[in-house]
Every structure is written in structure tokens, then in C-alpha cells.
Amino acid sequence: MSGLDIDRAVRERYGAGAQQREQALCCAVDYDPTLLEVIPKEILERDYGCGDPSQHVRVGDRVLDLGSGTGKICYIAAQKVGASGRVIGIDVNEEMLALSEKHRRSIGDVLGYHNVEFRKGAIQDLGLDLARVEAWLTEHPVRGIVDLQALEAFQEQLRRESPLVPDESIDLVLSNCVLNLVKPSAKRMLFSEIHRVLAPGGRIAISDIVSDRDIPEALQNDAELWSGCVSGAFREDRFLHAFEQAGFRGLRIAVRGREPWQIVEGIEFRSVTVTGVKPPEKIGGxxxxxxxxxxxxxxxxxxxxxxxxxxxxxxxxxxxxxxxxxxxxxxxxxxxxxxxxxxxxxxxxxxxxxxxxxxxxxxxx
Ligand SMILES: C[S@@+](CC[C@H](N)C(=O)[O-])C[C@H]1O[C@@H](n2cnc3c(N)ncnc32)[C@H](O)[C@@H]1O
CATH class of the missing domain: 3.40.5 (Ribosomal Protein L9; domain 1)
Structure with missing residues (x-):
């Protein structure tokens, strides 16, 4: 198990990546160029995705983009869902959220409708509104165990009474190169959260980096490789299995990079896009x-x-x-x-x- 502070490594890497393009985090993807026309250059050039899950968006969908980064996939999805749909981008990183938010109004003005919003949260804990937790902490700083218990109680209350993403409120969960960044101890919760927020019959389209073999511990302790979407990658078969375990059906590798994106110590890392569906509600007969x-x-x-x-x-x-x-x-x-x-x-x-x-x-x- 990794002894690395993964959250910190990821936060620092993407905080810097929001301010300046980081070449090592880029993986060439061909998006529909007509959908990029309304998106400012500073968003497009800080593209750290590894696939194009937005191809699976339909008119009217309520879309959730996990780890929305600078917002590119959200702004593409906004055009595909049209005025009747909605798009929510979730990210934990302050700098990424600031950049995605910066152009939100002006892009909506060009499109003629405003259907995108960005929310601060961890994708493995989609019930917890981190902006509200931060606001609470300025009033109630944690100085000891009693304060910590009060914070935990407040967080529970938030999850229960005003969840960041409510149960069964989404038609399509997208993600582009983010699931691998979640620390191992939170990965199971991540899949069950995706399942929780989807309406019955809802879909997933998840692009991510997967490996062809297990990743040795030495690589898992490397901060650069972790935050660079390498060390936390799922083994390909386990990635599919994790969705299956969480209750998804009809799973399919919709796109699979023929060539590896990187080879590290002989292990191949490639991009895949997996699609699937949450079963519809049980009906009799x-x-x-x-x-x-x-x-x-x-x-x-x-x-x-x-x-x-x-x-x-x-x-x-x-x-x-x-x-x-x-x-x-x-x-x-x-x-x-x-x-x-x-x-x-x-x-x-x-x-x-x-x-x-x-x-x-x-x-x-
Ligand atoms: C590789 S970038 C991908 C960004 C975007 N999806 C794109 O296509 O350019 C990873 C993003 O996920 C965010 N992220 C990483 N771990 C996260 C977590 N546990 N919860 C929420 N966001 C996370 C990072 O802040 C960063 O913006």
C-alpha cells in the first residue's frame, strides 16, 4: 500500500496545471472541432483528458462530469444536451474550478442558454459540498477532538440534508482521466457514489488510463507518477470488474487505445472509454x-x-x-x-x- 500523501500530490500537480499548461499531463484527443469553437484557448490548452466521453451525451441529459478540470468536457456537453439539459462539473481543485468558472457566463451568452455549473467536491464523496464545509470551517476552526467531532457531525448533516449531488439525479456520468487519481482506500466508495447519483437506467461513459499488469509498490510511492495518471491506474480487467461490482450492466470497452500512451518499467498504460448502464427500476412480470x-x-x-x-x-x-x-x-x-x-x-x-x-x-x- 502506498505511503504517499496522494491527495496532496494530486492537488499540487493540478493546481500548477491550471495555471500553466503541463505537457506531461496531455494525451492527444480528437474532439469535435465545431464544439470547441466557443471554448477559450486557455481552457483548451490545459486539456488533461485521455479520451472523449462527451460522444455519449444526448439531448436533454442531466450530465455529471467527475474531475472537470478546466471545464472543457462540460462546455462540449453543454452544447450536446442543449437548452433542455444540464451539466454539472465536480472538481476538488481551487485553481481548476476558478478557471472553469471564469468563462462560464460568457460561454453561456454565446450559446444563448446557461446550463453549466461547477461544484467543489471529491468525486469519491459526491454527497459532501466542500464549499459549504470550507465556509463552516472559517466560523468553526478545528482546534481539538471536540471541534473535530462537530465538523464530522456537520458533514454528516450536509450529506443527509443537502447533498452536493442528490441520489438518482443524473442521466449520464462522464469522466475524463480522473478515476485513477483517487486514492486506493476510496476507490470502492467512488464506484458506489457513481451508482448512487445515477437515475435508474442512467448511463456512464468513463475515459481513463488502465494498465496491462499490476503496478508494483515502488511505482505507487512515486508522487510524480501518481499525479501523472500512471501509478493509480486500474488493471484493465479490474476496471471493468469494479463497475460490475458496483451494479452496472451492459459494460463495454467503447474505445481502446491500440498503442500504449506510456510504458513504464515494461508496464503498458493505455486509454480506454468504458460505457455501461445502471439497471432500470424493477418492474413486475x-x-x-x-x-x-x-x-x-x-x-x-x-x-x-x-x-x-x-x-x-x-x-x-x-x-x-x-x-x-x-x-x-x-x-x-x-x-x-x-x-x-x-x-x-x-x-x-x-x-x-x-x-x-x-x-x-x-x-x-
Ligand atoms: C487529469 S485532470 C483531467 C481534467 C479534465 N477531466 C480534462 O479532461 O481535462 C484531473 C482532474 O481531476 C481533479 N481531481 C483529481 N482527483 C480528484 C478527486 N478525488 N475529486 C475531485 N476532483 C479530482 C483534478 O483537480 C484535475 O482537475
């Missing part, structure tokens, strides 16, 4: 789906196997998920009511019923 191929069978994150060409009964919520545009996995919905359809029964069905019920619709296939 069952329906049948049919997997069309090309594989003989596929398995979803809940361990269910869909065999090519064989109708499979799933819950109504899973039906919506598997046949929705997020999955886009060759699974077709067979619109039979309650699964009692004209379609051939699954193995399971044929064990429990000998023939379709007489009142089932006959023209559903």
Missing part, C-alpha cells in the same frame, strides 16, 4: 428475449446465459435493459404477453408447461 448471434451463447453480468436462437425468459426490467440501445448486443425482444406466446418454449418453459395458454395472443412473433 416476465418476457422473452432471443439472442441472434454471432456467438453460440453469451452471458450477461448476472450470470444468465442466452443461447443463440433460443427464447429465454427474463424479468420485465431485464427485458428493457437487454433489448435497449445501451446493450446493442443482438438481443431481440419477443413481445409475447407474460412470455405465454406463440414462440417456441425455452427448455425451462417446456418443463413447466406443455402448451401456450389458450388466451395468449397468437400473432406476437
Amino acid at each position: 416476465e418476457k422473452s428475449v432471443l439472442y441472434r448471434g454471432p456467438w453460440r451463447a453469451v452471458q450477461d453480468e448476472s450470470g444468465r446465459t442466452l443461447e443463440r436462437g433460443i427464447p429465454t425468459r427474463v424479468s420485465a426490467a431485464d427485458y428493457a435493459l437487454l433489448t435497449g440501445s445501451e446493450y446493442d448486443a443482438g438481443v431481440e425482444g419477443l413481445e409475447g404477453v407474460d412470455g405465454a406466446s406463440c414462440c417456441p418454449p425455452t427448455t425451462q418453459e417446456s418443463k413447466s408447461q406443455s402448451s401456450p395458454s389458450s388466451d395468449s395472443p397468437s400473432s406476437c412473433c
